Every structure is written in structure tokens, then in C-alpha cells.
Amino acid sequence: MPCMFLGFTSAANLKMTFAILNELCLMYFLFIHLIFSAEVNIHVFQKPRFIGVKTGRTVTIYCVTSDPSLTAQVEWYKDPAYKNQLKNGQKIRITEKSDKMNASITVKKVEIEDSGTYFCKLNKTNGPGTELQVSRYSDPKTILMRSRVKDVFIFLQAILLILCVVVPLVHIYKLEKKEDAIYEEPEDDHIYEGLEIERCGGTDVYEDITGYARDTEAAWEVESPDQE
Numbered sequence: 453m454p455c456m457f458l459g460f461t462s463a464a465n466l467k468m469t470f471a472i473l474n475e476l477c478l479m480y481f482l483f484i485h486l487i488f489s490a491e492v493n494i495h496v497f498q499k500p501r502f503i504g505v506k507t508g509r510t511v512t513i514y515c516v517t518s519d520p521s522l523t524a525q526v527e528w529y530k531d532p533a534y535k536n537q538l539k540n541g542q543k544i545r546i547t548e549k550s551d552k553m554n555a556s557i558t559v560k561k562v563e564i565e566d567s568g569t570y571f572c573k574l575n576k577t578n579g580p581g582t583e584l585q586v587s588r589y590s591d592p593k594t595i596l597m598r599s600r601v602k603d604v605f606i607f608l609q610a611i612l613l614i615l616c617v618v619v620p621l622v623h624i625y626k627l628e629k630k631e632d633a634i635y636e637e638p639e640d641d642h643i644y645e646g647l648e649i650e651r652c653g654g655t656d657v658y659e660d661i662t663g664y665a666r667d668t669e670a671a672w673e674v675e676s677p678d679q680e
Contacts, residue, residue: 494518496579498572504585508561513582515555515572526555527573532581534573549574562586 495518503511515526526549528538538557540546549555555574559566567586572579 494522494575494577496572496574496577498570498579498582500582501580502583502585504587505562506589507563507586508589510558510560511562511584512556512558513570513572513584515549515557515574515579517549517554517574520554521551522549522575524549524575528557529571529573530568532569532571534571534578538570559584564588 497516497518499514499516503513505511515528517524526546528546530536530538538544538546543560545558545560547553547556547558555572557570557572562584564586567584569581569583571581
């Protein structure tokens with residue numbers, strides 16, 4: 453009897469041990485699944501999304517996660533292809549994420565060539581990107597002078613455009629007036645214009661009328677009223 457009871461007790465303990473191991477394995481895999489699910493569902497944000505500054509300024513871009521308690525390694529890139537990775541240096545300072553601080557990148561004394569889009573990559577999750585635009589400082593007097601010069605150029609262009617339109621129209625108008633003057637009919641009628649002498653009987657038209665003329669030296673005869 454004792455042996456039978458002992459065997460029964462050993463079999464029961466073995467089953468209980470397997471049950472406990474199964475529960476532990478199930479809890480372990482569930483825990484791992486929750487961890488991976490949490491990492492997959494992490495959302496990465498960047499603040500701010502746009503920065504516009506003058507040259508010589510210092511800018512800071514933050515990489516924020518949906519789970520603030522998550523500690524992760526952050527990588528920074530300047531182009532969308534994620535090839536130009538940024539490193540700590542004299543001009544760039546990168547801060548890793550911690551429980552109390554978000555990851556960030558600081559660019560000191562920005563220049564025109566620093567303009568571009570900066571991306572953070574946290575645990576293989578990419579951020580949306582932050583666009584940085586750097587412009588040069590301009591003196592207000594210089595800007596005003598450039599604006600006036602631009603206005604003068606616009607005014608001159610307008611005058612040239614008007615001349616290009618008006619001058620051809622005036623020239624065409626003068627040509628039309630000249631053509632009208634050339635083809636205008638005269639007011640006086642020339643009856644004998646173009647008349648040929650042969651059609652009028654040759655030289656008979658111009659008959660010598662000298663024979664009908666009186667002698668200018670002949671004396672004039674005046675009859676007196678008393679003379680009959």
C-alpha cells in the first residue's frame with residue numbers, strides 16, 4: 453500500500469509540476485508578446501514640425517514617443533533616405549532619451565547649408581520630420597532700396613511694353629493715311645485729260661485763224677450821227 457500511495461503521489465506531483473511550467477511558459481510568452489506589441493504600437497512625434505530662423509541662431513528639435521517611460525536609442529538623419537546620419541560634434545549636440553527627458557538634437561550657429569528636413573529614428577520607428585529653413589539677415593535699408601529698384605524696373609518695363617504696342621499702331625495708321633492720300637480723286641474735272649489729237653481730226657482742230665483777224669493798223673471808221 454505505501455508503495456502504491458507513493459507512486460500515486462509522485463505522478464500527481466509530476467502533473468502539477470508540468471501544469472506550473474505550462475503556466476509559467478504561457479505567462480512568459482504573453483509578456484514577450486506584450487513587449488513587442490508595445491514597441492510596434494509606439495508612435496514617434498517631432499516638435500516643432502517647422503523652424504524658420506536667421507543665420508547664426510541655435511535651434512533644437514525634439515523627438516517624442518507615445519510612451520514616455522520607454523527608454524530607447526535615437527538616431528538622427530538629415531534627408532528622407534536615412535543615409536546621412538548626424539553625429540555629436542562641435543556644431544551638433546544629440547541628447548538621448550531618458551525617463552525624464554525626450555531625445556533632441558541641437559544645431560548651433562545655423563547657416564544656409566543647414567537648411568533641410570531632419571528626421572529622428574527611435575527603435576526603428578521613423579519620425580515625421582522637421583523642416584529647417586535658414587535665411588540670411590538683411591538690413592531694412594537694403595531691403596527698401598531693393599524694393600524701390602524693383603519698382604523702377606517694373607515701371608520701365610511697363611513703358612517699354614506700351615511703346616511696343618503704340619509705335620506699330622501709329623506707324624500703321626500713318627501708312628493708311630498716306631495710301632488714302634495717294635488714291636484720293638482730284639476735286640477738279642479735267643475734261644481733256646488723256647484725249648488724243650488724232651481722234652479729233654488731226655491738225656484741223658488748230659485752224660489758223662490769223663486770216664480772220666483785222667489789221668491793227670487800219671483806221672477806225674466812225675459814222676457821225678449827222679452823216680447820212
